[in-house]
Amino acid sequence: MLVEKVEEYLERIEKNKDLNAFIEVQKDRVLEEAKKLEKDDKAKRKPLYGKIIAVKANINVEGYTISCASKTLENYVAPYNATVIEKIIENGGLIIGITNMDEFACGSSGETSYYGPTKNPKAKDRIPGGSSSGSAAAVSAGLCDIALGSDTGGSIRNPSSHCGVSGFKPSYGVVSRYGLCDLAMSFDQIGPIADNSKDLMLMMNIIKGEDLKDTTTVNIPELKEKDINNFKVGVVEEFLEVADDKIREKVERAIEIFKDLGCEIVNLKYKYLDLALPTYYLINYVEFFSSTRRYDGRRYGYRIEEVCGEEVLRRIIIGSMISQKEYSGKYYKNALKARNLLRKEMIRIMKDVDIVVSPTVPKLPHKLGEKLSPMDMYSYDVLTVLANICGIPAGSVPCGAINKIPVGLQIMAKPFEDEKVLNAMIAFENQFGGLNDE
Ligand code: GLN
Numbered sequence: 414m415l416v417e418k419v420e421e422y423l424e425r426i427e428k429n430k431d432l433n434a435f436i437e438v439q440k441d442r443v444l445e446e447a448k449k450l451e452k453d454d455k456a457k458r459k460p461l462y463g464k465i466i467a468v469k470a471n472i473n474v475e476g477y478t479i480s481c482a483s484k485t486l487e488n489y490v491a492p493y494n495a496t497v498i499e500k501i502i503e504n505g506g507l508i509i510g511i512t513n514m515d516e517f518a519c520g521s522s523g524e525t526s527y528y529g530p531t532k533n534p535k536a537k538d539r540i541p542g543g544s545s546s547g548s549a550a551a552v553s554a555g556l557c558d559i560a561l562g563s564d565t566g567g568s569i570r571n572p573s574s575h576c577g578v579s580g581f582k583p584s585y586g587v588v589s590r591y592g593l594c595d596l597a598m599s600f601d602q603i604g605p606i607a608d609n610s611k612d613l614m615l616m617m618n619i620i621k622g623e624d625l626k627d628t629t630t631v632n633i634p635e636l637k638e639k640d641i642n643n644f645k646v647g648v649v650e651e652f653l654e655v656a657d658d659k660i661r662e663k664v665e666r667a668i669e670i671f672k673d674l675g676c677e678i679v680n681l682k683y684k685y686l687d688l689a690l691p692t693y694y695l696i697n698y699v700e701f702f703s704s705t706r707r708y709d710g711r712r713y714g715y716r717i718e719e720v721c722g723e724e725v726l727r728r729i730i731i732g733s734m735i736s737q738k739e740y741s742g743k744y745y746k747n748a749l750k751a752r753n754l755l756r757k758e759m760i761r762i763m764k765d766v767d768i769v770v771s772p773t774v775p776k777l778p779h780k781l782g783e784k785l786s787p788m789d790m791y792s793y794d795v796l797t798v799l800a801n802i803c804g805i806p807a808g809s810v811p812c813g814a815i816n817k818i819p820v821g822l823q824i825m826a827k828p829f830e831d832e833k834v835l836n837a838m839i840a841f842e843n844q845f846g847g848l849n850d851e
Contacts, residue, residue, distance in 0.1 A: 438510035459505030495592020512547030542572030567797025574773035574821025585804035589624035597700035610838035642675030652771035702732025773821035
């Protein structure tokens with residue numbers, strides 16, 4: 414029964430408060446909504462009926478505080494639903510609460526929230542990854558069935574990898590960004606996190622599609638489960654080289670699993686990987702600076718520069734500098750050229766393969782509280798930012814554990830071949846025995 418299930422989840426959320434996965438849960442409202450759904454016979458036939466869903470604190474859900482985990486917006490109550498939320502409600506889903514995140518989605522560790530860091534349920538002294546830290550942690554601890562995150566440079570895949578769950582970033586334009594607070598709008602996509610990839614496909618079929626409120630959106634056909642036994646799987650030496658040896662080992666074992674599944678392995682080379690991080694962060698700074706100009710203290714909450722954390726301020730200051738006319742030829746335009754180059758190179762290597770596999774994150778999550786330099790923090794993203802730079806679909810699926818700390822396998826495909834990524838994730842999960850620990 415739905416109400417009973419919801420009560421159980423609410424209790425579990427209460428018991429796991431130390432994880433700091435949720436920022437806001439309105440118990441009475443959630444129970445009320447569950448009762449209404451349970452009484453509604455039509456709702457019971459809808460695809461998301463019975464699914465309990467958590468939402469990252471940068472996606473508008475009417476009546477909830479959508480703070481982006483920043484003091485700037487601590488009193489901002491969403492007056493409307495993002496398109497993805499409308500679709501979830503229409504399809505019978507129940508939203509249980511709003512999850513913690515890095516402030517304005519700027520981060521890879523889940524430590525920069527105004528509400529304090531999230532813990533990793535699978536390794537409590539470690540970071541959960543970010544920026545969708547609360548969403549991945551909530552799924553990992555069984556506090557919801559599916560969570561929504563946003564991914565600008567890896568924020569769905571990185572915490573999914575560290576928390577031992579599955580996460581998917583759609584091709585750019587497949588899911589509406591209407592109602593998502595921008596980090597860098599030419600990279601941002603909303604996507605699902607779950608403990609199995611079939612649920613990712615289920616959620617993608619609900620939230621995808623053209624939306625008149627977001628002119629970058631397109632329609633793709635319904636995503637269906639299909640065999641992958643004739644897939645060509647690309648393996649890029651440069652993507653393996655940047656990972657720690659133990660992580661590389663796990664990925665090499667995952668490649669063997671694709672062979673067992675009947676796939677053909679194709680060795681590939683990717684030039685310019687060294688350009689990925691500088692290109693991503695330059696564009697990110699400029700777009701983020703521009704999108705934060707609305708937080709001027711008049712319309713929404715506080716003036717951002719007066720209350721935000723160190724990382725957000727760093728991006729605003731550098732973003733404002735490189736946006737100045739006299740510098741634009743030097744930084745931003747070069748970054749756009751590099752973006753083009755990286756995209757062309759990706760399309761070139763993917764020409765004759767169905768998917769490309771790699772580690773999701775090149776190293777294990779650090780201990781909570783350990784101080785990293787900005788450069789070290791950014792280097793977590795070296796393998797995830799490419800999918801955002803190129804606009805391609807990418808997912809992360811668990812492929813093992815090292816001293817009980819989960820490791821994720823990243824799977825990418827050509828633009829709009831989201832179905833191939835999801836089917837490869839489903840097939841891999843079925844074949845792989847779970848999080849083994851050596
Ligand atoms: N870690 C990356 C950044 O800080 C990605 C963040 C994200 O995807 N939202 O920009």
